[in-house]
Amino acid sequence: MSSAATAPTSTGPLLARFKDLVSYQSQHADNGIPREVMEYLAANKVFPVVCPPGLVGRNALAPLLGWPGLCITIAQCTPRQGPVAHNHTGTLETFFCLDGRFDVEWGNRLEHKVTLEPGDLCSVPPGVYRTFRNLTDGEARLLVLIQGDEKMSDKIEMPRRIGEEVRQKHGDRVMELLAGINMRFQGGEAKDITPEQMQSRIGRAAHLEPRAGAQETVFPLMAPQAGGAPVQAWPGLSVALLQPSAGEASTATVDGEHAQWVINIGDTACEVVVDGRTTVLGRYDLVRVEPGTTRTVRGSTGQACRILLATQGRDTISAQAIQ
Numbered sequence: 001m002s003s004a005a006t007a008p009t010s011t012g013p014l015l016a017r018f019k020d021l022v023s024y025q026s027q028h029a030d031n032g033i034p035r036e037v038m039e040y041l042a043a044n045k046v047f048p049v050v051c052p053p054g055l056v057g058r059n060a061l062a063p064l065l066g067w068p069g070l071c072i073t074i075a076q077c078t079p080r081q082g083p084v085a086h087n088h089t090g091t092l093e094t095f096f097c098l099d100g101r102f103d104v105e106w107g108n109r110l111e112h113k114v115t116l117e118p119g120d121l122c123s124v125p126p127g128v129y130r131t132f133r134n135l136t137d138g139e140a141r142l143l144v145l146i147q148g149d150e151k152m153s154d155k156i157e158m159p160r161r162i163g164e165e166v167r168q169k170h171g172d173r174v175m176e177l178l179a180g181i182n183m184r185f186q187g188g189e190a191k192d193i194t195p196e197q198m199q200s201r202i203g204r205a206a207h208l209e210p211r212a213g214a215q216e217t218v219f220p221l222m223a224p225q226a227g228g229a230p231v232q233a234w235p236g237l238s239v240a241l242l243q244p245s246a247g248e249a250s251t252a253t254v255d256g257e258h259a260q261w262v263i264n265i266g267d268t269a270c271e272v273v274v275d276g277r278t279t280v281l282g283r284y285d286l287v288r289v290e291p292g293t294t295r296t297v298r299g300s301t302g303q304a305c306r307i308l309l310a311t312q313g314r315d316t317i318s319a320q321a322i323q
Contacts, residue, residue, distance in 0.1 A: 013274065014064050018284035021047035021074070027061045033177050037170055041158065041183065042083045043075040043132075043142075049286060050261065057154045057182040059146075064288070067259065069236050069316030071146040071154060074098070074284060077134035085110055085129045086156045087190050090322050091148040092234050094123040094222065095132060096308065098265055098284065100140020106130040112195050116142075119205025119241065119265075121221050122198075123231050126322060127191045141284070143263065145310065147234045149319045155182040203230045208241065215252040218242050218309065234317040242297060242307040249298040256292040258313050266306035271298050 023045040025038040038058075039045075048062035050072040059071045066072075082102075095104055097116040104122045105113040108129055114122055115135070124130045134140040146154055163185025167175050178184070208219040211228060220229035222239040233239065244250045254260045264270050264281035272279045272287055273296040279287050280300060289295045299305035 012277070013279060013290070014288040015279060016049050016063055016286045018047075018074070018282065021049065021063070022061075023047050023076075024058050024061065028058065028177075028181065031177065033174060033181075034170060037166060037174060037178075040084065041086075041162070041166075041178075044078045044081050045076040046144075047074040047076065049073055052148075052152060055152065055154065059154065060181070064286075066261075066288070067236075067312055067314055068150045069148055069152060069234075070310075070312055071144075071148075071152075072261065072286070072310070073144045073146070075132070075142045075144050077102075077132075077140055077142075079134055079137050079139075082131050082133035084158055084162050085131050086158045087129050088124075088126050088146070089155050089157055090126050090319075091146050091152060091154050092123060092125055092317075093130070094121060094145040094147070094231075094233070094239075096121045096143040096145070096221075096239070098141040098143050100134055100136040100138070102132050102134060102140065102142060104130065104132045106198070107192050108189055112198065114195075114198060114202055117205070121203040121231060121239070123201040123222065123233070125193065125201075128193060129190050143265075143284075143308070145237070145239070147237055147317065149322060150316045151319070152316075153182055155184065158183070158185050160185050160188070201231055205241070211240075213252075216242065216250045236313045236315045236317075238309075238311045240309045240311075242309055244298055244305055244307075246299060246304045247302045248304075249296050251294065251296040253294040254289050254291060254311070258311050259291055260289040260295070261310040261312065262287050262289060262295070262297065263308040263310065264305065265308045266304075268303045268305060269300040270305035270307065271300055272296070273298075 029035040048059040050066040051062035203221045218240040222231040223229035
């Protein structure tokens with residue numbers, strides 16, 4: 001169960017500071033799953049940031065409670081590290097490279113791969129084995145957006161042989177605890193998508209086209225069908241880059257049907273002003289702008305800044321439409 005508030009309070013908006021996030025390796029170690037097991041199965045550290053109401057799974061202890069159908073996490077990997085092959089059986093998993101360089105690999109033998117540079121995005125559909133790996137000599141991070149239906153569970157399956165390794169080393173009780181957070185080892189052969197099919201699921205920062213609106217200019221990365229972005233999301237989510245220049249402020253109103261997660265992905269601090277209240281975001285900090293409010297984003301001390309906007313509606317994909 002998440003301990004987050006479900007709405008902003010009189011003391012401020014929904015806000016997560018990267019420096020204060022707790023990895024789910026630490027969270028579930030407190031619940032009986034050895035840290036080394038979670039570090040083996042997943043990225044070295046995965047920081048849940050936002051989860052939907054009622055989620056049962058590894059990300060359920062996120063500090064912020066959002067709307068149905070979306071989890072937001074940050075995966076942090078040591079050099080050459082990444083998770084074991086795994087299959088999200090009912091969710092769309094999207095990787096956005098925050099820093100470093102990553103290979104995203106997929107297929108039953110992980111025989112395909114695409115390399116992500118900072119600002120690049122790759123979306124992997126359900127029912128496909130995937131992993132990712134940090135290619136650099138230092139720690140590197142991905143922002144991970146996981147979309148599901150209104151009652152998403154975000155179950156993942158891993159190969160049976162991985163489960164047997166864990167069982168032999170850690171016993172049946174750990175296997176039961178993993179199953180309790182929807183991490184299971186039932187996976188056999190899964191479906192595949194070709195590298196050609198994956199091309200439509202990749203957004204490159206270097207190739208983004210600006211979209212000038214009535215209020216501000218953004219660079220769309222991902223949107224539902226016919227949303228004008230290079231990558232198609234499931235219903236209820238649009239993702240875009242916002243890059244105010246030094247000394248520039250960018251102002252827009254979030255309509256009454258959406259909320260907007262504002263994530264500072266740059267090296268310098270930025271300010272988000274809503275209703276006269278200024279929130280300073282450090283690197284990888286996140287704040288939610290509520291429906292029907294106007295927000296202004298600008299770099300602190302007049303510097304340029306880089307922002308990722310994840311705009312969420314209340315609509316989600318139907319369970320019947322997930323393939």
